[in-house]
Amino acid sequence: MVKTRPRPAVNGVASADRVLTVLSAFRIGDTALNLVELVERTGLIKSTIMRLMVSLETYGFVNRMADGRYMLASEVMRLNAVYQEALDLERHVVPRLHQLTDETGETASFYVRHGAYRLCQYRVNSPHRLRLHLQQGEMRPMDGAAGAEALRTPFSRAKDGLEPLYSSGATDPHAASMALPIYGPLQEVIGALVLSGPAARLTSDYAKSIRNVFVAVAEDLTRSLGGKSTREEKGMHHAPAPEDIN
Known part of the structure; x- marks a missing residue:
């Protein structure tokens, strides 16, 4: 009994x-x-x-x-365990993080909102010896970093097409990042796809050069989680020029 x-x-x-x-x-x-x-x-x-x-x-x-x-x-x-099984984010997110790191050479992460902070839920580190040291499960403030800005971006602001957000020195003076929000089937923000690295390497110019790769992976992840790409919402089937990156 x-x-x-x-x-x-x-x-x-x-x-x-x-x-x-x-x-x-x-x-x-x-x-x-x-x-x-x-x-x-x-x-x-x-x-x-x-x-x-x-x-x-x-x-x-x-x-x-x-x-x-x-x-x-x-x-x-x-x-x-119940949460992970129900959401099953890992099988959608982690392969795409590996893809981003393989294609860009920088660290790829997936952040989620955790109250007044952003939590690094998944991470694939850059193969470079010089890289940012952050572990899965660590939290960062909801500051002016690209990842934090992405988590604050509702679908209503992105429905006409959203360019990758870029920041340098927001949380760490030596770090830079680019990010895009990932939306779910109800147009809710599930998390943020983030690429990060030393500011001297992940410059604004380099971010522009890898912009198409980054956008393609972000939109693929959104679709795999049941969301609709912001460009699909707008009826766009091509990507703007890299110069348009924020």
């Missing part, structure tokens, strides 16, 4: 916000967090965190270690 867990009392939106705040305190690279770290990251008081941790432990989201620290538990992994 399967033992069912008791249904939690409904205490309103504020309680749910606190629970999510605690879970969101865990970052890439964390093995476990103590109460002091959780207080610093969440702004909640110790007694509130301890009370929330009891519920999270009951439902398998965290484990309390012998030294009093907390680590994420198996339920988080289960939900991640």
Whole structure:
């Protein structure tokens, strides 16, 4: 007989916000967090965190270690597996990242919006020894970088055809990037396709020279995810000249 867990009392939106705040305190690279770290990251008081941790432990989201620290538990992994299986982005995205890196020599990434940040969900590194060092799962601010701008671009702004966005020095003074938003079947922004590299190598001129390759891969990815290319929406069947890149 399967033992069912008791249904939690409904205490309103504020309680749910606190629970999510605690879970969101865990970052890439964390093995476990103590109460002091959780207080610093969440702004909640110790007694509130301890009370929330009891519920999270009951439902398998965290484990309390012998030294009093907390680590994420198996339920988080289960939900991640459900998410990945349902969305199945990897099989669509990763082969196209490899294609971009093979054809341009630069690092190709796929970013998604994560609250006030952008999360690097998939990445294929450049074969060059001089490259940007960033791992899958790391987050960057929603600043003026091309990837962030792409994630902020609704389909309504792109329906007449969108050129690759380009930035240099926005997040890192030595880095440059070009990006395009990837849209889904409901014209929602699923993520951003990003090509990045040292600013001295991924110059505006080089971005223009690889513009057609980049656009072709971005539009192919959008179609594979059930979206409609912005150029299909406009009825365009050819690409503008590379000089039009932003």
